[in-house]
Amino acid sequence: xxxxxxxxxxxxxxxxxxxxxxxxxxxxxxxxxxxxKLGKTxxxxxxxLLDAEEQQAHNHAVKDWLGKLKDVMYEADDLLDDxxxxxxxxxxxxxxxxxxxxxxxxxxSNQLVYGLKMGHRIKAVRAKLNxxxxxxxxxxxxxxxxxxxxxxxxTHSFVPEEEVIGREGEMKVVKALLFDSNVKENVxxxxxxxxxxxxxxxLAQYVYNDREVQRHxxxxxxxxxxxxxxxxxxxxxxxxxxxxxxxxSLEIDPLxxxxxxxxxxxxxxLVLDDVWNEDSNKWSDLKIxxxxxxxxxxxxxxxxxxxxxxxxxxxxxxFLEGLFxxxxxxxxxxxxFKDGEEPKNPRxxxxxxxxxxxxxxxxLAIRSVGSLLYFKNSEDEWLKFQTNKLHEITQQDNVIFPIxxxxxxxxxxxxxxxFAFCSLxxxxxxxxxxxxxxxxxxxxxxxxxxxxxxxEDVGHEYFMDLLWRSxxxxxxxxxxxxxxxxxxxxxxxxxxxxxxxxxxLISNPDAIKVVExxxxxxxDSLNSLLDIPAPLLxxxxxxxxxxxxxxxxxxxxxxxxxxxxxx
Numbered sequence: 308x309x310x311x312x313x314x315x316x317x318x319x320x321x322x323x324x325x326x327x328x329x330x331x332x333x334x335x336x337x338x339x340x341x342x343x344k345l346g347k348t349x350x351x352x353x354x355x356l357l358d359a360e361e362q363q364a365h366n367h368a369v370k371d372w373l374g375k376l377k378d379v380m381y382e383a384d385d386l387l388d389d390x391x392x393x394x395x396x397x398x399x400x401x402x403x404x405x406x407x408x409x410x411x412x413x414x415x416s417n418q419l420v421y422g423l424k425m426g427h428r429i430k431a432v433r434a435k436l437n438x439x440x441x442x443x444x445x446x447x448x449x450x451x452x453x454x455x456x457x458x459x460x461x462t463h464s465f466v467p468e469e470e471v472i473g474r475e476g477e478m479k480v481v482k483a484l485l486f487d488s489n490v491k492e493n494v495x496x497x498x499x500x501x502x503x504x505x506x507x508x509x510l511a512q513y514v515y516n517d518r519e520v521q522r523h524x525x526x527x528x529x530x531x532x533x534x535x536x537x538x539x540x541x542x543x544x545x546x547x548x549x550x551x552x553x554x555x556s557l558e559i560d561p562l563x564x565x566x567x568x569x570x571x572x573x574x575x576x577l578v579l580d581d582v583w584n585e586d587s588n589k590w591s592d593l594k595i596x597x598x599x600x601x602x603x604x605x606x607x608x609x610x611x612x613x614x615x616x617x618x619x620x621x622x623x624x625x626f627l628e629g630l631f632x633x634x635x636x637x638x639x640x641x642x643x644f645k646d647g648e649e650p651k652n653p654r655x656x657x658x659x660x661x662x663x664x665x666x667x668x669x670x671l672a673i674r675s676v677g678s679l680l681y682f683k684n685s686e687d688e689w690l691k692f693q694t695n696k697l698h699e700i701t702q703q704d705n706v707i708f709p710i711x712x713x714x715x716x717x718x719x720x721x722x723x724x725x726f727a728f729c730s731l732x733x734x735x736x737x738x739x740x741x742x743x744x745x746x747x748x749x750x751x752x753x754x755x756x757x758x759x760x761x762x763e764d765v766g767h768e769y770f771m772d773l774l775w776r777s778x779x780x781x782x783x784x785x786x787x788x789x790x791x792x793x794x795x796x797x798x799x800x801x802x803x804x805x806x807x808x809x810x811x812l813i814s815n816p817d818a819i820k821v822v823e824x825x826x827x828x829x830x831d832s833l834n835s836l837l838d839i840p841a842p843l844l845x846x847x848x849x850x851x852x853x854x855x856x857x858x859x860x861x862x863x864x865x866x867x868x869x870x871x872x873x874x
Contacts, residue, residue: 359448369446372439378824379435381848386428471513472641472670473634474506481514481625485576485605486523490622494597494604498616501627503798504671504707507609510627511578514607525601526575533735533797536584538592542566545577567599574601581735581797582610587618594619629668638670639663642677658689665710671796672710675777679714711802714776723806725752725769726778729795730803730811731829731853737783737792740770750850829853 363370616624641647744766
């Protein structure tokens with residue numbers, strides 16, 4: 308997970324230990340001196356963490372050094388957690404006058420034994436940190452302080468369903484394909500092909516909700532396919548899309564019968580979004596179930612893969628290109644400047660247009676970089692961004708990823724760890740915001756210097772910050788206008804997995820990569836939880852076990868929360 312979280316972890320260890328010391332000096336008498344020494348060691352390392360994090364992208368030795376540091380910090384955090392649990396247990400047991408055994412357990416001699424034991428543990432951690440602090444001398448790190456994250460003063464009217472910029476021509480072409488009656492098959496399949504972030508899904512949504520399209524088709528269905536390509540799951544989603552309710556039976560035979568009944572005798576439009584399947588046999592199994600519609604029924608398939616288009620198509624695929632230069636600038640202005648208005652400073656306009664060129668006409672990249680620069684107001688900040696960051700971006704097939712990585716690099720530490728944690732959710736998963744904030748809170752990611760402010764309110768601010776920066780999309784609101792759920796773009800999810808590394812993983816019986824540094828694991832089904840892979844049973848540093856719906860809302864076994872309950 309994000310290395311910058313070590314700022315919060317290190318500071319938390321020192322601050323929490325000091326606070327606990329005020330509550331109960333007795334238990335600390337054996338190791339408070341070691342705790343002070345630990346704090347000094349942490350401070351010397353903390354000063355160079357920002358620079359180290361930036362260097363690790365192109366220096367494997369630095370990345371390994373940060374990994375070792377992170378392991379020790381987790382060990383220190385575990386130590387503090389053990390002490391917190393011991394203190395809480397003592398407070399509970401001491402309150403029972405009849406608990407004689409408890410009073411014996413918490414006698415002065417036992418306090419001394421416990422203090423000596425903890426002193427040795429802290430000393431061992433400090434020894435490891437001293438070694439790491441010594442190793443940092445071999446790197447050219449610059450000491451930098453972490454500036455307090457400042458929220459923008461001006462509120463911005465965030466439009467979840469952004470108006471589409473520069474796709475009017477593409478929409479006319481796709482609509483013409485949908486209305487074309489000069490076809491041989493009852494059901495025509497039209498692939499829309501483009502690289503990630505190009506706006507395939509946006510264009511499909513644009514067409515899908517067009518009034519003429521709505522009037523033309525008797526029935527419209529939408530489902531995101533992603534990976535793996537499972538016919539039964541897709542059929543289930545299609546039925547749910549058409550009927551607005553979950554089918555009672557989940558067996559394939561009644562499901563396919565219900566689908567035929569649903570689309571039979573109707574001219575329908577179906578959007579299969581984000582298809583990756585290259586197995587023609589699997590596609591044939593699904594296609595057989597879709598032929599029951601009236602002549603003129605159409606299936607729009609969005610994919611990044613031309614091979615997928617060749618397998619599915621009955622007509623020539625439509626290749627979605629990047630935005631025109633003028634449209635790219637219009638989109639950038641909307642994201643980067645207040646009220647979407649071009650600034651009066653001609654130098655800012657010049658720098659902005661040079662930055663837009665580096666975004667390779669990819670809408671997602673333009674939105675991400677534009678929203679990032681919204682928080683930078685001066686010409687110097689823009690020029691620094693252009694000079695120090697954008698030179699790393701080249702016109703390659705994977706241009707979108709380094710651009711998105713830039714947005715991540717500019718996040719404050721508290722948002723980096725929250726974002727990386729989201730890699731536990733599967734692709735195309737609809738994340739419930741309330742649950743997400745609860746998970747962040749349980750992990751200790753949410754902080755506030757004002758104790759009168761509810762942590763959930765702070766967590767909501769965290770979420771909104773990430774939403775504004777385009778790390779979340781496709782939001783749903785309740786009747787009161789509050790955001791209930793959201794999704795992550797596939798490329799954003801890829802980014803989350805990349806920055807989380809092996810600390811977070813989605814487990815299933817066929818693919819498990821639990822390593823010593825794995826701290827957070829999610830299961831994509833109840834079966835994968837019941838059939839726990841052997842490596843997971845040996846993992847002793849897990850902090851989160853998360854079970855995804857639809858079987859359950861969520862299951863989380865947070866180590867800190869569990870220990871509190873055990874008391």
